[in-house]
Amino acid sequence: MNESFNTFFTWGMLSTLAGAGTATGLITAFLDTFFNRGGRIPTQIIAYGTALAILLLSLIFTGGFSANTGILCVFNALVVSSAASGTISMARRLIRGKEVR
Secondary structure: OOHOOOOOOOOEEEOOOHHHHHHHHHHHHHHHHOOOOOOOOOHHHHHHHHHHHHHHHHHHHHHOOHHHHHHHHHHHHHHHHHHHHHHHHHHHHHHOOOOOO
């Protein structure tokens, strides 16, 4: 059987937009729901920190980390966190029954 069907996440997959975005969305939703109930920290900040950590860890564990790739992670985390934050916002609007524009 194909190994990719037996593994949900790998460090290589987490270094892609799809993998990092999925993991960022899941982790951000969890952290925001259970540890940020008062809404003191904006969800976008949590998503950015999560995306940056995922991207940096994926580079470290795959052996691709260098000063150049680390700096690019700062910018790539913006893309990943924006995608994850948009998905989270849309899901909340759908759950609460508000009209999606």
